[in-house]
Amino acid sequence: MENKNILITGGAGFIGSNMVEKLIDNNNVTVIDNLNNHVGDRFIKKFYNNRNFNFINADLLYYDLNKLDNVDVIIHFSANSDVRYGSEDPEKDFKNNVMVTQNILEHMRKKDVKEILFASSSTVYGEAKIMPTPENYGPYMPISSYGASKMANEGFITAYSHYYGIKGSIFRFANIVGKNSTHGVIYDFINKLLKNNRELEILGDGTQKKSYMHVSDCVDSMIFIHERFKKTDIINLGNDNTTSVKTIADYVVNGMNLKNVKYNFTGGIDGRGWKGDVKITYLAIDKLKKLGWKSKYTSDQSVEVAVKETIEQLKN
Numbered sequence: 001m002e003n004k005n006i007l008i009t010g011g012a013g014f015i016g017s018n019m020v021e022k023l024i025d026n027n028n029v030t031v032i033d034n035l036n037n038h039v040g041d042r043f044i045k046k047f048y049n050n051r052n053f054n055f056i057n058a059d060l061l062y063y064d065l066n067k068l069d070n071v072d073v074i075i076h077f078s079a080n081s082d083v084r085y086g087s088e089d090p091e092k093d094f095k096n097n098v099m100v101t102q103n104i105l106e107h108m109r110k111k112d113v114k115e116i117l118f119a120s121s122s123t124v125y126g127e128a129k130i131m132p133t134p135e136n137y138g139p140y141m142p143i144s145s146y147g148a149s150k151m152a153n154e155g156f157i158t159a160y161s162h163y164y165g166i167k168g169s170i171f172r173f174a175n176i177v178g179k180n181s182t183h184g185v186i187y188d189f190i191n192k193l194l195k196n197n198r199e200l201e202i203l204g205d206g207t208q209k210k211s212y213m214h215v216s217d218c219v220d221s222m223i224f225i226h227e228r229f230k231k232t233d234i235i236n237l238g239n240d241n242t243t244s245v246k247t248i249a250d251y252v253v254n255g256m257n258l259k260n261v262k263y264n265f266t267g268g269i270d271g272r273g274w275k276g277d278v279k280i281t282y283l284a285i286d287k288l289k290k291l292g293w294k295s296k297y298t299s300d301q302s303v304e305v306a307v308k309e310t311i312e313q314l315k316n
């Protein structure tokens with residue numbers, strides 16, 4: 001992707017800031033973010049003096065996107081990205097995910113923007129009965145308002161594509177980990193152990209298993225796939241293997257050079273971390289491979305590298 005005017009929503013957050021870094025040298029990048037992410041503008045400050053970079057601090061629920069002209073491509077990351085609190089406040093997912101995406105699509109319609117890359121999620125599948133789960137698995141029955149919001153987003157993107165000739169690349173992410181993380185299991189474990197290095201609370205029973213992908217593989221593969229998709233399509237992004245929560249705890253404890261840490265499992269309902277937690281997520285990535293993509297890191301390696309990066313990040 002070169003010489004484009006790219007709007008990255010949520011570009012101050014974890015995956016978005018990695019995407020800015022990838023694209024900034026060869027494109028004009030505008031980020032819209034309301035900095036509602038624990039880290040403010042920490043990850044994008046370094047771009048402020050770059051002539052290819054423009055930052056708008058705004059809430060996309062209310063911002064008048066018609067002020068923007070000449071956008072070629074939108075990479076849409078902004079969302080309430082924390083799945084855990086859906087059962088306490090499902091409306092948050094509806095507003096920040098469904099309504100915001102609708103505002104973006106209306107902007108695309110009015111200003112004739114023809115390309116969007118969208119960060120969807122494996123949570124759309126709910127508790128899939130087929131593992132690894134292929135893109136054509138159904139029926140989707142999300143068990144979180146977050147998953148439900150992503151499912152609605154996907155539907156509106158495909159509908160707008162059909163109406164207005166938009167090319168939408170919809171990426172169903174597994175769990176993404178690595179540099180600039182703002183949330184998630186690795187981030188939580190390190191934060192907890194920085195406060196108390198003798199004990200670690202582990203949500204659920206530790207056997208939850210998910211596929212992890214390093215953020216560098218995530219942003220690289222998004223651009224790689226978007227350039228290969230001829231028209232709107234949906235693809236799983238993940239790795240061929242999974243890592244358990246207990247294994248992640250071991251990587252974190254080793255990475256922090258700790259010994260004899262006592263693990264306290266909260267147990268949860270059916271061993272889940274929280275209401276709405278899908279215990280096993282394992283995505284089929286045949287489509288990804290067929291298009292020629294090969295990740296640098298396996299699931300375990302992604303976790304291992306991310307542990308090092310996140311320890312560094314949280315120490316500074």
Ligand SMILES: NC(=O)c1ccc[n+]([C@@H]2O[C@H](COP(=O)([O-])OP(=O)(O)OC[C@H]3O[C@@H](n4cnc5c(N)ncnc54)[C@H](O)[C@@H]3O)[C@@H](O)[C@H]2O)c1
Pocket residue numbers: 009010011012013014015016032033034035036037058059060061076077078079080081082096100119120121122173174175176177181182183184
């Ligand atoms: N991290 C993962 O493992 C993962 C997995 C599946 C899907 N996703 C999706 O990928 C995208 C990026 O996730 P992330 O992990 O980088 O999350 P993040 O929370 O670090 O980034 C999201 C950014 O969006 C911004 N934002 C939220 N609501 C906004 C609003 N109304 N207006 C303007 N800005 C707003 C936040 O301030 C934040 O900087 C999200 O859509 C998330 O649902 C992430």
